[in-house]
Amino acid sequence: MKINFKLLMAVAVVLTAGGCDDKLDNNAIERYALPVAISLPANVTGEISNEKIEVRDVSSGAKTVYSALGDVRLKTGLYDVSYDADVVSDGVTRHVCGYVQSVQVGEQAHTVAMTAYENRLSDDFIIQEIFFTGTLQGSGNQYYGDDYVKIYNNTDHVLYADGLTFVESKFLTTEKYDYTPDIMSTHMTVQAIYTIPGSGRDYPVEPGGSLLLADTGIDHRVANPNSFDLSGADFEWFDVSSQPAHLDIDGPTVPNLDKWYCYTQSFFLLHNRGFRAYALARIPVDKDSYLAENRYTYEYVMMVAAGTFPMSQTSYKLPNKWIVDAVNCSVEAKYAWNVTSPELDRGWTYCGTMDKDKSRYFHSVRRKMLYLKDGRPVLKDTDNSTEDFNPYCVPSEIERQGTAIDVNGTPCTTITWDGVVAK
């Protein structure tokens, strides 16, 4: 296939001293153009309008919005750049957006290529909520097993959940390494793969409907009064094991997800500090051929306080084109990068701001509601989790059940659509 990149705008000119007038003010801070070359997807042509370039200074967090790339003048530093524009062709408006992190701006800056993607009008399930933090027992100890994920039909028609796959990323958003070979632009590297069973029409979900995928589908209040009831969940990821050390409970009222792959022989739980990305996918091939053909061996040098370790690992890879939705999670103090292609997600969401933040328990990330249409919420889906999600929310199940929101067992009294907008 011929790749016809249309160069939308390329600024390779790096201003040396021309950004400001030396004679007027010797002390003025020099400013430079943004060294980013943006290209459109191959199949998108037409007239560009409504350009929006948002530049975030990595060191200060300050955001500035420009309406043309040529207008951008920045101090020396590191910036995250996101791009939005409409492309009109034959009266059809298509929305494109792009994202690139850690762009070096300065005298010696190199031009960075940014590929803008057409905003995918999702016609499948999206992740509505991820509750990865878990709850606390009365003693202050962590409780695992009540983590869950809610997936949502944001379309205007019935969706069938049969064969929909839930995955967890292998890589951490808090540790950036040069994984070689680098396949992130085409694949997501995953370490847990669970698929909703069914023949194709077994699990219909109405528009505005959701499915609850739980770790363990039991009433967790038996073991931890501060937890809640998940015996009504739609599915659970049950990890069958004959080893008492790896005991998982099979909630008898909740059907199990089909476990394709997991990195651990112990029970699987969502990353409790929220350092990974989660995604939904429609895998078009059967399980056996997927498992036989998609192992991915990569190398990197792990750099930690204890030293440097040249590593080699093997995991599974999942093509980006099969992924219908992805959400990166992290914490501000440790965030290093997104572990999915910007095509899938251009932001990240969080519970807590630092590593091992004790305040994170009893909180989830919930997708923002845009508006109510015929009584059903329409959720925001721009493939940018920073924009699309409300971080650090009271989980919907805790709101619905009115259970504890902290270690002292304080009952939840609020109820919201999306963690922010009250019902």
Added chain:
Amino acid sequence: MDRNLTIKRHWVLLLMTITTTIGAVAATVRGTVRDAATGDGVPFATVTVHPGGVATATDANGRFFFELSSGTYELKASYVGYKPATIKVTVNADADVTITIQEDSQLLDEVVITATEGAGLSSSSRIDRDAMSHLQPTSFTDLLELLPGNVSHTPDMGSANTIKLRETGTLGANGQATEGSDYTISSLGTLFVVDGAPVNGDANLQSVPGSSSTDPEGKRDITNRGVDMRTISTDNIESVEVVRGIPSAEYGNLTSGMVNIKRIRRATPLTARFKADEYSKLVSIGKGFNLGTRDHVMNVDGSYLDSKVDPRNNLENYKRLTLSTRLNMRWNRPALQTGWVVGVDYTGSFDNSKTDPDLSYNRINEYRSSYNRVALTSDLNLRLTRYRWLNHINVNTSVSYQSDRLTRRRQVSPQRASVAPTTMEAGEHDGRYLLSEYIADYTNDGRPVNIFVKAKAEGEAGTTTLHNKYKVGVECNFSKNYGRGQVYDLERPLSASWTTRPRAFSDIPSLNVVSAFVEDDMSARIGSHTLQLQAGLRSIGLAGLDSRYTLAGKLYLDPRFNLKWEFPPITVGERQLKLHLAGGYGLTTKMPTIAYLFPQAHYSDFIQLNYYDVNDPAGRSRISLRTYIDDVTNYDLRAARNSKWEVRLGASFGKNTLSITYFNERMSDGYRYTAVYHPYSYTRYDVSAIDPASLTAPPALDGLPSEAVSELDGYRMASNGSRLNKQGIEFTLATARWRPLATALTVTGAWFHSTYSNSMMLYDPVSEVIDGRRVADSYIGRYDYVDGRVNDQFNTNFMFDTQIKRWGLIFSTSVQCMWFVTTRKLWQNGVPVSYLDVADGQLHPYDETAQADAVLQSLVRTYNPASFNRQTVPMALYVNLKATKQVGKWLKIAVFANRLIDYLPDYTSNGLKIRRTSDPYFGMELNFTL
């Protein structure tokens, strides 16, 4: 040419002497140089004859002899730190004389504040009281910095301190020291002897199942690791000899080397020591009394140490209390000199660790461990002056009783729910869900008892030209643990995922190590050459062992040889250059410990039914387990054997001495635990057939749809699977004191090249789950070379010591350079050689067909080629300062500051720049001598 001829002639002469034993002198004068205070023989003292000027050195027992023609002579005995003494002897027949020399404490003449290279046949380091008091140690561990290859370390009182001789120790990928359970033979195979009796740790079982090396109990676990040097106080030690080379056949049940500790046994003034440093406070008091006569001396001493692992943390600490009384009695009769030392010792060692409830998720997490050892020792020495062929009989006995108690208290919060297998029998049974938090209490009660008896006879034969000293002896060492073992509630396990079961230690059989030895020390003078040969043989075996063991009735023989050839002195200017060449070869054998020989049975529990009832979790849930009990005893376990040889060149020029040793040690059957896997079958019940609504009680198993399932599972077995090869060069150079600065220089150092690896193929299960089934349930790969590293290090310590007698000042500067540390991982092939298949329990070759299989492909382990590259940590240089100052008559003040200055250049590791820092360690002490 000429020289060669001479040497040849000497050999001929030697042979002739051996065959004919011609004597051409009037009489043999033999004798002993004794310490005036203790009455002990002084080894390596110099005895000179006037007129004639012949000189010799005493042997390890202080014995010497000359062959002289008739006449009157003066014999002068001298030794460093002693006042020389002279006696007159009129020779007309064979005579036995005693020269008594007195320690010169007033003079504070040159004292030796470093380790001195031993003058014996095997390479050894000797550390004396003066060196110890200048070093200001907290425990025995601190003395090791004086051995070649070692540098100073800040005391680590939060973990067991184990010894390593002549090796780098196991290192991590970045050259940092690691503690691995696979190479514990390093410390287990080093014998500690205190006043002739070994410190035996073979019956120690103070551990917590499943603990990791980061847990407080894991860091302090001494099981299979020999002696914890933290428990040894240095305050009552007179001298320490660390035998790095081939030990005499008299000592056994060791692989690496030995530490021979002699404690103070002489009249001493009341001494008191108070030490304080960043981590600890130490106080010790001791006195040696004369009981009526000078022949009987009683020594009483005690010490108390209170230390913290981190000075900011009050919750983790270590305390030690030692008390000792030793009675040294001597009776001299013309035909028999009797020396009898009896002693009672107590050592208490107490570890505490708690987590801070404000910093940790676990509110209650406590660890306490106490070790109380009482030992009764008796050392009886009979010196017979009448017979040459039998002149010394020694009976050494010791009985020790330890009361060890490890308690653990932890709040356990099961994650979701856990199961506690409670049955002690094999078969089907129901387990219990652990549904809520609980407090777990665990006690490990160990009471090791050791009884040691050794009897030895010595004698001599021959003439000055060819002289034999021989010894024969037998030794028995009984160890048994009488403790109650692991005591805890099976339904309240310390970890919610425990599958272990308790056992009483008193049910474990005893370990009886029986040895015998014979050794001859031959010395021959050929012209002005002296040749010394020590040839010994030691047997070691286990008595009373069940006949199923390979070791039952098996006797290991350790031949050991040490040879030393002293060349005639060459006079250069006014001083003499003396050279000697020494070498040795020997086998050393260490028997397995009780933990290796008599392991706890392994329980494999399989969940057959895991039914959790949502309506009534406590009343109607059911968890059915099938339990298998495996005897995990390795009846084929052999003893660990080390084969070592060394060559040493020694030189002295005036008061300058030099010693260079090359050594090579090989062991391929060191102990480790290796995993073994087998298929197990059980019934898996289908939970989906249960209708929760219709239940009124836990579901019955009958009638539930089920399938027979087979799964691989395994356990760890003691094996001889560790390889440990050590080679290197050790050197010590000590210069004479340079008068203008009153300073002497000692340079010690070593290059160590150590290889650690497994010596047999290992199983290594993968943890992945593919298509809903754990890969390791079906297949486990068997790999050639799974682990192993080759490490190198080279260091040199420069110790300048300045002694100004007039000011009562000793000042030392030790510049310690670790020139490099490198480590390289042995190449690993990640493709298994074969795999164990659950279907038939057999090994199958791992071929291309297997590699193409969706599940079997996961057995291939991948390694980053860069991980096999050599990692080098460049030079690290530290400067340590120490000073001792006499103030008035009674007080001596000592201070030390380790790593006051450092030079730690940055380096690059896999592309990352590494900056290093170090923390100084300092303290001071007061010593009163009243």
